Amino acid sequence: MSELNLRAERLDAADALAPLRSRFALDDVVYLDGNSLGALPAHVPDRVADVVRREWGELRIRSWTESGWWTAPERIGDRIAPLVGAAPGQVVVGDSTSVNVFKALVGAVRLAGDDRTEILVDATTFPTDGYIAESAARLTGRTLRALTPDEVPGALGPRTAAVLLNHVDYRTGRLHDLPALTAAIHAAGALAVWDLCHSAGALPVGLDEHGVDLAVGCTYKYLNGGPGSPAFLYVRRELQPRFDSPLPGWNSHAEPFGMSPDYAPAPGAVRGRVGTPDILSMLALEAALDVWDGVAIDAVRAKSLALTDFFLECVSAYTEPGRLEPVTPAEHGRRGSQVSLRCDDAGEVMKRLIEAGVVGDFRQPDVLRFGFTPLYTTFADAERAARILGSLLR
């Protein structure tokens, strides 16, 4: 056994989160793609079967009240809230991330007022945010400027309405400075909208602590909610009474069953709802969140950094120098929960790696991406992935 093998064994033996892995349905594959689709928590299929057979099959329409279907979006929002540093009553679950980006960004522009005529968006963003921002700008009559998060402080001014940023860059894994950027945006009198897709469930976010205005995130990555599970929307409590949703569906009405032709928004997080919630996906997500019971996000972050440090060390030990170039910052304060490595023929290399039982993903144009989900990834996984990658590249 190599020294790195032994180290992995020791690290796993000392890992307080190691028992959590048994809460997931996993096999011998080294699964490093939880930043695209989180693994299945083992108890979720039974819960989904119960929702389908009993709640839908037997209780039918009664389940909207008796099984708590109607209030699921805000109830599940309150389960996610502590993981992103939000007090209860500010997070609601529903719709896709893209739809919530639209609600949050248009809502932010409306909150900013008519004299603020420009929206700033992260030029390196996951594409959907950029597309939605472009449409939001056209619809609200604002101009849109795309620039890197580093350029944001220098671009802020009295015309800035809102800034849409990613907490962790999906391609590079770089963690952006949410507290400092939010403070700079506020100093310019603008609103900060954060996309937390790659940080929710991976690291502490501190939404309330840092005064974030609005935020969105998906639940199918580090929150393991399942393919297409509904996203979440955070609207800071003080802004809720003035939050004017661009999608004011009947589920966000103060009295939805009043069936009034006039719209009157509900108070609180409910104002972020739109139409009938996707109950099957939503209740699968709710069950999936049980794996977080008793888990502190700080402990998850500590393990994430230890795993990614160890993986990087193994990669450099097992790979010929110059073959791979780490793209993810080495500095802990700037690293999310993934490691991205630039590599010639990255698409082909990832294909062969997956065939060899190590699942990461390839991102254009030349990035091998490995996501580390501390709830179920082991140090032995990290060592094995790096060893197989090194042997494929030789």
Ligand SMILES: Cc1ncc(COP(=O)(O)O)c(C=O)c1O
């Ligand atoms: C940063 C970011 N935003 C948004 C999305 C996706 O949005 P949606 O859930 O609407 O597909 C992803 C990944 O798919 C993402 O990585």
Ligand SMILES: Nc1c(O)cccc1C(=O)C[C@H](N)C(=O)O
């Ligand atoms: N949402 C996804 C999907 O529906 C299919 C495949 C991948 C995804 C992803 O989440 C991709 C992911 N946001 C990324 O960072 O690349």
